[in-house]
Amino acid sequence: MALLLRAATWGLSSGRGYCSRGTQGSLREVFVAALRAVVGPPHVSTSIAVREQHGRDESMHRCQPPDVVVWPQNVDQVSRLTALCYSHGVPIIPFGTGTGLEGGVCAVQGGVCMNLTHMDRITALNLEDFSVVVEPGVTRKALNTHLRDSGLWFPVDPGSDASLCGMAATGASGTNAVRYGTMRDNILNLEVVLPSGQLLHTAGPGRHFRPGFWPSLPALYVLGSRKSAAGYNLTGLFVGSEGTLGLITAATLRLHPVPEATVAATCAFPSVQAAVDSTVHILQAAVPVARIEFLDDVMMDACNRHSQLNCVVAPTLFLEFHGSEQALVEQLQRAEEITQHNGGSHFSWAKEAEERSRLWAARHNAWYAALALRPGCKGYSTDVCVPISRLPEILVQTKEDLKASGLTGAIVGHVGDGNFHCILLVDPEDPEELHRVEAFAQQLGRRALALHGTCTGEHGIGLGKRQLLQEEVGAVGVETMRQLKATLDPRGLMNPGKVL
Ligand SMILES: Cc1cc2nc3c(=O)[nH]c(=O)nc-3n(C[C@H](O)[C@H](O)[C@H](O)COP(=O)(O)OP(=O)(O)OC[C@H]3O[C@@H](n4cnc5c(N)ncnc54)[C@H](O)[C@@H]3O)c2cc1C
Numbered sequence: 244m245a246l247l248l249r250a251a252t253w254g255l256s257s258g259r260g261y262c263s264r265g266t267q268g269s270l271r272e273v274f275v276a277a278l279r280a281v282v283g284p285p286h287v288s289t290s291i292a293v294r295e296q297h298g299r300d301e302s303m304h305r306c307q308p309p310d311v312v313v314w315p316q317n318v319d320q321v322s323r324l325t326a327l328c329y330s331h332g333v334p335i336i337p338f339g340t341g342t343g344l345e346g347g348v349c350a351v352q353g354g355v356c357m358n359l360t361h362m363d364r365i366t367a368l369n370l371e372d373f374s375v376v377v378e379p380g381v382t383r384k385a386l387n388t389h390l391r392d393s394g395l396w397f398p399v400d401p402g403s404d405a406s407l408c409g410m411a412a413t414g415a416s417g418t419n420a421v422r423y424g425t426m427r428d429n430i431l432n433l434e435v436v437l438p439s440g441q442l443l444h445t446a447g448p449g450r451h452f453r454p455g456f457w458p459s460l461p462a463l464y465v466l467g468s469r470k471s472a473a474g475y476n477l478t479g480l481f482v483g484s485e486g487t488l489g490l491i492t493a494a495t496l497r498l499h500p501v502p503e504a505t506v507a508a509t510c511a512f513p514s515v516q517a518a519v520d521s522t523v524h525i526l527q528a529a530v531p532v533a534r535i536e537f538l539d540d541v542m543m544d545a546c547n548r549h550s551q552l553n554c555v556v557a558p559t560l561f562l563e564f565h566g567s568e569q570a571l572v573e574q575l576q577r578a579e580e581i582t583q584h585n586g587g588s589h590f591s592w593a594k595e596a597e598e599r600s601r602l603w604a605a606r607h608n609a610w611y612a613a614l615a616l617r618p619g620c621k622g623y624s625t626d627v628c629v630p631i632s633r634l635p636e637i638l639v640q641t642k643e644d645l646k647a648s649g650l651t652g653a654i655v656g657h658v659g660d661g662n663f664h665c666i667l668l669v670d671p672e673d674p675e676e677l678h679r680v681e682a683f684a685q686q687l688g689r690r691a692l693a694l695h696g697t698c699t700g701e702h703g704i705g706l707g708k709r710q711l712l713q714e715e716v717g718a719v720g721v722e723t724m725r726q727l728k729a730t731l732d733p734r735g736l737m738n739p740g741k742v743l
Pocket residue numbers: 300301336337338339340341342343344346347348359379400401402403405406407408409410411412413414415416417418485486487489490491492607608610611701702738741
């Protein structure tokens with residue numbers, strides 16, 4: 244409510260100004276000059292083109308651009324900028340790589356957008372402890388390139404080459420989560436600039452403890468066994484906070500040993516049910532699969548065209564196995580038996596690195612392959628996640644609803660986690676179609692909640708899922724979140740209008 248009122252005052256008195264008190268002109272210049280004094284004149288822009296570029300992500304959410312964009316060069320500058328904005332009552336929007344799918348960087352109330360890409364150091368690589376510290380300008384691919392000859396890698400891989408701190412902010416995951424966990428499981432510490440400008444290390448300065456290394460166990464069994472009983476889990480609070488509680492200026496990440504051998508495989512199925520049943524059976528048989536991704540016939544067709552693959556157009560699983568040569572033979576054999584038992588055919592292996600990367604590049608580009616189905620249209624992605632036992636029914640039902648709706652949509656999912664996306668294509672100029680797409684997404688979100696799942700497995704709440712969040716966590720849950728937010732950000736200036 245307070246936020247709504249504030250938004251109203253803002254809109255009435257200053258339109259798009261920097262200040263809600265109606266002193267627009269003069270304060271505006273004084274304020275921008277103060278920003279320049281912190282970061283240096285070349286690192287501040289008020290040009291409309293630059294602001295518009297920073298006012299949107301990859302989703303179809305649109306609103307006004309920020310009033311000004313700044314490029315801090317280090318954490319001290321972030322801290323000073325934040326304190327400055329806070330004392331002037333100006334909203335702050337952290338900007339990573341803008342690949343978000345929930346409108347997280349939209350400047351709902353205008354304000355200062357912080358493009359954090361100039362802070363791009365990789366420090367404190369610790370090969371014995373399997374940890375590394377990255378600044379917000381470091382992307383997942385840049386980190387893995389840096390690690391190339393170290394024998395270690397970072398497995399969390401959203402389709403885009405997102406910033407790792409942005410991934411922490413949205414609680415991202417990707418195709419490897421079924422074995423290596425999500426961002427949540429792979430963050431040991433976060434350095435955060437709080438709205439007050441103070442610096443917080445969520446696990447304490449410099450700490451990066453993690454469990455011992457048990458190479459014979461799949462990573463899954465190691466997860467969660469890192470020991471610390473030191474009070475509330477502040478790291479967990481900031482993972483998935485979507486820039487609404489503070490700015491993440493460094494993340495200590497947990498690394499993993501590069502597997503001795505890797506094999507990928509694809510397998511086509513006669514029905515959605517058969518593909519998803521196979522997934523459930525593979526997991527129940529405790530095959531330590533590293534990746535298991537589902538693509539429906541529409542998605543498979545789109546990927547064939549967009550990425551020049553040659554797969555059968557049918558419900559398909561993309562799989563990958565990691566381990567010793569000997570373990571792989573066993574895993575593959577077990578998986579092939581299970582898929583055959585479920586009517587799977589065309590089980591084909593890809594052992595060469597080049598072939599595997601082609602397959603996973605196609606999977607990572609599924610979003611763009613889907614967009615190419617209706618050129619000129621925008622994509623709207625759902626992101627539900629359910630307990631694995633409920634996955635077959637929700638997927639089969641969603642596929643039927645999609646057919647009945649007359650909408651164009653493709654289904655692709657990290658089915659090993661119970662998480663899938665329905666990428667719906669919508670003509671942004673057609674409000675009626677947009678309305679139907681939103682209704683479809685809401686209905687799917689509610690179905691997931693009814694099956695004890697969540698409305699978002701990895702993209703976050705952003706602008707579009709706030710109502711669903713309320714239904715998901717309930718009145719007391721939302722009230723507790725509001726109180727936490729009000730404690731850390733009493734003036735409601737950190738990325739306003741998101742999540743709550
Ligand atoms: C082709 C494609 C495929 C994708 N596949 C996946 C996928 O498989 N899994 C998945 O999880 N996501 C996926 N995404 C979504 C997106 O990549 C993730 O949400 C990613 O984590 C966003 O990171 P970013 O740096 O681009 O964040 P941005 O889009 O810049 O920001 C996202 C949110 O985080 C906040 N934020 C960013 N940086 C910081 C910071 N340093 N401190 C505080 N807050 C911050 C922003 O304010 C905003 O609210 C995909 C997107 C695309 C376009």
